[in-house]
Amino acid sequence: MLKGSCLCGGVAYRAEGPVHHASHCYCTMCQKQHGAGAGSYANVPSAGYVIERGAELVTEYASSEEGRRGFCSVCGSNLFWRSTQEPDCVAVTLGTLEPPYDGPVEREWYPENKPAWLPVIRL
Secondary structure, three states: OEEEEOOOOOOEEEEOOOOOEEEEEOOHHHHHHHOOOOEEEEEEEHHHEEEEEOHHHEEEEEOOOOEEEEEEOOOOOEEEEEEOOOOOEEEEEHHHEOOOOOOOOOEEEOHHHOOOOOOOOOO
C-alpha cells in the first residue's frame, strides 16, 4: 500500500493494490503542472485510491479530453492524474508519497520533450 499527502498536510490519501508501473512523463502539460522537467507517477488501481483526509480540498482540472489532474486547493501540491479513457487506474505523484517510493521507474512518456538539462536515465 502507498500513502501520501500534500505539502500543507490538508490532504492525505492511500492507494491499495499493486503498482502497475511507475513513469516519468515529459509532456508539456506535466512539465507546466509540476513546474519541472517531468511529472513522476505510480499507476495504481483506482478502486484502491482513497482520500483519507481533505477530500473537500482536492480540485480537479480537466487538462485535456483524456485527462484530469488533481491538486490541493490550499498548497497546490499535485496529487494525481487520471485518464477519462481508462477509469480503472489512477496515477499518484511520486513526490507526495510517504515514505518515498522505492520501486523502479519503468517507463518514460514523451521523451522527445525531455529538457536537455535533465540527465539521461539508463534502465
